[in-house]
Amino acid sequence: MISPHGGKLIERLDFSEKSREEANELPRLSVNLDESRDLANIAHGVFSPLEGYMVREDFENVLEDGRLANDLPWTIPITKDISEEDKNRLKEGDTVALFYNDTPIALLNVEEIYTYDKKEYAEKVFRTTSIEHPGVANLMKKKEYLVGGKITLLNDPPTKFPQYKLWPKETRVLFKEKGWKTVVGFQTRNAPHVGHEYVQKAALTFVDGLFINPLIGKKKKGDFRDEVIIAAYDALFEHYYPKNSATLGILETEMRYAGPREAIFHAIMRKNFGCTHFIVGRDHAGVGNFYGPFDAHEIFYEYPDLKIEPLFFRSFYYCKKCGSVVNDKICPHGPEFRVNFSGTKIRELLLKGERPPELMMRPEVADAILQFDNPFVE
Amino acid sequence: MTEGKEKKYTTVSIPTTLFKKIERRIKGTGFTSVSSYVTYVLREIIAEDEVPEEPFSKEDEERVKERLRALGYLE
Ligand SMILES: [Zn+2]
Numbered sequence: 001m002i003s004p005h006g007g008k009l010i011e012r013l014d015f016s017e018k019s020r021e022e023a024n025e026l027p028r029l030s031v032n033l034d035e036s037r038d039l040a041n042i043a044h045g046v047f048s049p050l051e052g053y054m055v056r057e058d059f060e061n062v063l064e065d066g067r068l069a070n071d072l073p074w075t076i077p078i079t080k081d082i083s084e085e086d087k088n089r090l091k092e093g094d095t096v097a098l099f100y101n102d103t104p105i106a107l108l109n110v111e112e113i114y115t116y117d118k119k120e121y122a123e124k125v126f127r128t129t130s131i132e133h134p135g136v137a138n139l140m141k142k143k144e145y146l147v148g149g150k151i152t153l154l155n156d157p158p159t160k161f162p163q164y165k166l167w168p169k170e171t172r173v174l175f176k177e178k179g180w181k182t183v184v185g186f187q188t189r190n191a192p193h194v195g196h197e198y199v200q201k202a203a204l205t206f207v208d209g210l211f212i213n214p215l216i217g218k219k220k221k222g223d224f225r226d227e228v229i230i231a232a233y234d235a236l237f238e239h240y241y242p243k244n245s246a247t248l249g250i251l252e253t254e255m256r257y258a259g260p261r262e263a264i265f266h267a268i269m270r271k272n273f274g275c276t277h278f279i280v281g282r283d284h285a286g287v288g289n290f291y292g293p294f295d296a297h298e299i300f301y302e303y304p305d306l307k308i309e310p311l312f313f314r315s316f317y318y319c320k321k322c323g324s325v326v327n328d329k330i331c332p333h334g335p336e337f338r339v340n341f342s343g344t345k346i347r348e349l350l351l352k353g354e355r356p357p358e359l360m361m362r363p364e365v366a367d368a369i370l371q372f373d374n375p376f377v378e
Numbered sequence: 379m380t381e382g383k384e385k386k387y388t389t390v391s392i393p394t395t396l397f398k399k400i401e402r403r404i405k406g407t408g409f410t411s412v413s414s415y416v417t418y419v420l421r422e423i424i425a426e427d428e429v430p431e432e433p434f435s436k437e438d439e440e441r442v443k444e445r446l447r448a449l450g451y452l453e
Binding site: 061071163166169170174247301305306 | 408446452
């Protein structure tokens with residue numbers, strides 16, 4: 001089995017009643033649902049080797065080099081922003097309780113409080129400072145200080161999909177029990193069309209297992225709703241996937257839309273789940289025209305020490321001449337023969353309540369999506 | 379934030395002959411300097427020494443299997 005990132009799967013859990021009660025007596029910071037989920041991701045090892053919110057040295061190294069202070073690859077800052085008022089009320093060495101509504105989610109040992117430059121953050125992580133970029137827009141709303149320090153989880157945050165919620169410890173046992181020595185991870189925030197299915201199955205041809213790992217969390221307007229993605233994959237699995245070589249589990253964290261840097265982050269999380277390979281598609285984790293279609297492929301060449309193997313895919317399309325689903329590497333025919341899997345086209349049809357053509361989307365998948373009044377985030 | 383931040387690079391000596399060989403080798407590749415090539419190669423080699431993972435305890439593993447069976451992931 002592949003080692004977790006940094007060599008050790010992090011586990012920082014304390015679900016004792018005593019600690020939960022003690023949390024009520026401590027100074028508080030509130031966290032939102034996405035932040036609660038990331039606290040759980042730290043504590044259950046999804047973000048191994050992180051044990052908490054980044055301190056300044058790690059944060060600055062991540063911005064500058066895409067690596068932690070110990071040189072380990074890491075591309076997305078994991079931080080907690082606080083206000084000037086909070087900064088004045090807290091001091092280094094304090095233990096703070098992080099509350100989501102009335103639930104104490106975690107304890108934070110305050111190691112360091114520091115300022116940061118949002119413009120530099122945006123440039124380094126998102127490669128743009130345009131507030132048209134949803135990640136940048138989000139960043140600009142953050143408070144002025146960051147607090148770093150180790151955390152301990154007191155309660156798992158709520159999830160809408162407990163039956164699909166797997167932590168790295170669980171997937172690692174699952175893969176072992178299934179006898180999978182090589183596992184390819186697939187990141188998605190979409191309901192699957194036939195093009196996705198071909199990418200997944202092409203990759204699965206060369207490894208023992210496929211782990212479909214939809215990302216559940218804050219998304220932007222027009223993205224598929226979480227329930228829809230799950231229902232669509234359920235249908236695809238039931239009708240088109242072999243049970244002994246494919247499985248589905250969710251990952252709850254927000255999309256950052258950081259393109260290339262997020263592709264590395266996505267790969268690291270899947271390594272922690274026990275995947276040996278990771279599918280990187282066209283414009284992976286991109287948004288609008290902020291990144292080139294293969295920027296997220298190129299960035300992997302800066303990380304020879306990542307250990308999880310990226311599998312780079314170009315887009316699949318249907319070729320009328322070949323009579324099958326192909327990509328430009330294996331099909332010699334011109335654009336006049338091509339039927340592209342257009343997300344926009346599929347969305348249009350679904351919004352009208354119509355099934356997309358079978359060449360584009362499996363009818364069972366389309367029906368699963370059409371059960372919902374509005375399949376998209378408003 | 380940029381103030382007071384030192385660039386974290388240092389110098390390593392390698393034989394001039396090796397340096398020249400690398401210089402020739404990286405011509406026409408994506409590597410822009412001998413330093414970036416050497417960094418790449420060293421990171422690749424160092425990553426090989428990652429410590430093997432400690433296995434989970436028997437009790438832990440059983441508890442996990444129990445949950446996986448309850449969820450229908452395992453028979
Ligand atoms: Zn063709």
